Amino acid sequence: EAGEDAAAAALAEPDGSDRCLSLLPWDRFSAWLHCVCVVGFDLELGQAVEVIYPPHSKLTDKEKTNICYLSFPDSNSGCLGDTQFCFRFRRSPGRKGSWCSFLDQLDRDLPVYLKKDPAYYYGYVYFRQVRDKSLKRGYFQKSLVLISKLPYVHLFRIMLKQIAPEYFERSEAFLEAVCSDVDRWPPPIAGKILHLPIMGIIMKLRIPTYRDKPGTTPIAQNMHQADAQISMALPTVHEVDLFRCFCPVFFHIQMLWELVLLGEPLVVMAPSPSESSETVLALVSCISPLKYCSDFRPYFTIHDSEFKEYTTRTQAPPSVILGVTNPFFAKTLQHWPHIIRIGDIKLPGEVPKQVKVKKLKNLKTLDSKPGVYTSYKPYLNKDEEIVKQLQKGVQQKRPTEAQSVILRRYFLELTESFIIPLERYVASLMPLQKCISPWKSPPQLRQFSQDDFIKTLEKAGPQLTSGLKGDWIGLYRHFLKSPNFDGWFRSRQKEMTQKLEALHLEALCNENLVFWSQKHTEVETVDLVLKLKNKLLQADREQLPVKTDTLKKLQMHINDIILALPDDLQDILLKTGTT
Numbered sequence: 077e078a079g080e081d082a083a084a085a086a087l088a089e090p091d092g093s094d095r096c097l098s099l100l101p102w103d104r105f106s107a108w109l110h111c112v113c114v115v116g117f118d119l120e121l122g123q124a125v126e127v128i129y130p131p132h133s134k135l136t137d138k139e140k141t142n143i144c145y146l147s148f149p150d151s152n153s154g155c156l157g158d159t160q161f162c163f164r165f166r167r168s169p170g171r172k173g174s175w176c177s178f179l180d181q182l183d184r185d186l187p188v189y190l191k192k193d194p195a196y197y198y199g200y201v202y203f204r205q206v207r208d209k210s211l212k213r214g215y216f217q218k219s220l221v222l223i224s225k226l227p228y229v230h231l232f233r234i235m236l237k238q239i240a241p242e243y244f245e246r247s248e249a250f251l252e253a254v255c256s257d258v259d260r261w262p263p264p265i266a267g268k269i270l271h272l273p274i275m276g277i278i279m280k281l282r283i284p285t286y287r288d289k290p291g292t293t294p295i296a297q298n299m300h301q302a303d304a305q306i307s308m309a310l311p312t313v314h315e316v317d318l319f320r321c322f323c324p325v326f327f328h329i330q331m332l333w334e335l336v337l338l339g340e341p342l343v344v345m346a347p348s349p350s351e352s353s354e355t356v357l358a359l360v361s362c363i364s365p366l367k368y369c370s371d372f373r374p375y376f377t378i379h380d381s382e383f384k385e386y387t388t389r390t391q392a393p394p395s396v397i398l399g400v401t402n403p404f405f406a407k408t409l410q411h412w413p414h415i416i417r418i419g420d421i422k423l424p425g426e427v428p429k430q431v432k433v434k435k436l437k438n439l440k441t442l443d444s445k446p447g448v449y450t451s452y453k454p455y456l457n458k459d460e461e462i463v464k465q466l467q468k469g470v471q472q473k474r475p476t477e478a479q480s481v482i483l484r485r486y487f488l489e490l491t492e493s494f495i496i497p498l499e500r501y502v503a504s505l506m507p508l509q510k511c512i513s514p515w516k517s518p519p520q521l522r523q524f525s526q527d528d529f530i531k532t533l534e535k536a537g538p539q540l541t542s543g544l545k546g547d548w549i550g551l552y553r554h555f556l557k558s559p560n561f562d563g564w565f566r567s568r569q570k571e572m573t574q575k576l577e578a579l580h581l582e583a584l585c586n587e588n589l590v591f592w593s594q595k596h597t598e599v600e601t602v603d604l605v606l607k608l609k610n611k612l613l614q615a616d617r618e619q620l621p622v623k624t625d626t627l628k629k630l631q632m633h634i635n636d637i638i639l640a641l642p643d644d645l646q647d648i649l650l651k652t653g654t655t
Contacts (some may be wrong), residue, residue, distance in 0.1 A: 200235075204219075204240070456544050
């Protein structure tokens with residue numbers, strides 16, 4: 077970790093004095109954003125990308141087309157004034173700079189649900205539509221769009237709120253100034269308090285780490301210092317207002333949690349992109365700290381490059397969550413098994429009334445009543461307590477932030493009760509430490525057995541942490557077939573395999589390797605040195621969880637063995653593996 081800290085320290089220095097990384101112009105910018113686009117409306121061409129900044133940013137034609145269509149609300153949304161929303165689209169394959177490898181290291185400390193997905197970009201949009209008689213169409217329509225790999229929805233929303241109105245009043249020079257501000261930001265290192273200057277104000281924030289206790293936001297404790305320069309402290313970089321988003325489907329939150337957990341195909345039909353994107357993001361986050369492993373599109377249009385793939389009737393609907401606003405989708409997606417229809421998101425003034433789950437056949441058009449249309453039968457019994465608690469909050473005019481905290485804690489406890497038995501069982505697949513011999517390859521993990529896991533539930537199931545009754549076993553069996561289980565298990569497998577490699581390295585370090593080499597032939601000793609050098613390279617390449625002291629000790633062992641060999645071999649071995 078020392079090397080990473082040095083790199084981070086060099087990056088964090090405002091004058092850019094780089095002790096170990098030569099930073100180029102725009103390197104800091106690209107740690108946060110891929111580019112900034114301005115999308116306008118042209119009478120001849122329709123939507124068009126008017127500006128891409130910095131000018132050298134690379135976007136393929138397909139990416140540009142997606143950005144064009146996703147940056148404007150559908151005409152039926154009637155969004156007059158200013159609208160903010162976000163979208164997500166597939167990256168074209170095949171671009172990666174050397175700078176990316178350092179940024180990938182920064183990913184290591186993030187909780188799994190905040191790690192970048194290299195296959196996707198996010199687009200954060202500020203769209204303005206106002207009457208303007210001087211224009212042929214009678215309207216000024218333009219979007220300022222931030223393109224980024226980072227899922228920091230709240231941060232970019234706040235940033236756009238600061239810069240977009242001023243950009244519309246001013247011009248390209250202002251955009252240039254914004255981008256050069258971003259190019260002075262420190263890198264997005266998790267766990268540090270970061271100060272990000274943007275057009276005269278400073279945003280102060282902290283990106284969570286995987287070590288944070290879920291459900292806590294450590295930045296709150298650092299906010300009390302009197303700091304004349306700080307204009308804005310962000311309580312979160314990525315969270316949406318859960319209570320506001322779930323208000324229209326208040327009584328079905330637990331069923332929606334099950335559908336998202338199981339990776340079921342879900343479509344959100346909303347009146348505008350801001351409501352569709354917020355609802356999709358809320359759904360994806362409701363199973364946190366589990367990562368939602370399928371595709372999700374906060375705002376999806378008929379022009380999207382995946383439109384045919386996702387709306388085809390020749391195969392079952394894919395495991396994705398789509399947010400749509402175009403009435404055309406009511407027909408195109410009526411074969412989907414679960415549809416959430418929301419009206420305008422308003423916070424309830426009085427206690428919401430109970431709404432039944434509706435049958436899918438009743439959903440004819442996008443004008444159908446708000447609600448959840450599905451024939452899904454939840455596995456778990458309904459938790460009446462959370463509904464009462466939130467209803468009481470509405471009666472007592474509890475602030476929406478406080479309602480969101482209650483809802484987030486409820487989802488967190490539900491997800492943890494579900495995942496702890498799986499964590500416990502998977503930990504038991506790890507070989508015992510005494511099985512690790514320095515002279516043999518590290519042992520393999522034992523196979524995951526569904527039946528063995530189900531057997532553990534009787535004594536160590538979710539009943540230990542949750543009072544909810546219902547068919548938990550049915551829910552687990554369904555989950556084990558889902559993309560979310562597959563993604564979760566793969567990342568656990570990788571962690572445990574790396575842990576075994578690290579334990580194997582430690583076992584090697586505790587051996588007297590010089591004594592061993594004196595009892596073996598030169599050929600065997602050379603073979604050992606090459607293997608040990610490979611181990612060191614692997615530890616660095618895969619970022620194995622090994623103490624720095626262990627690596628130093630192993631390097632000393634290697635040097636001691638080499639020095640005990642004849643001179644000609646020493647020369648060769650000292651050069652090997654160092655380049």
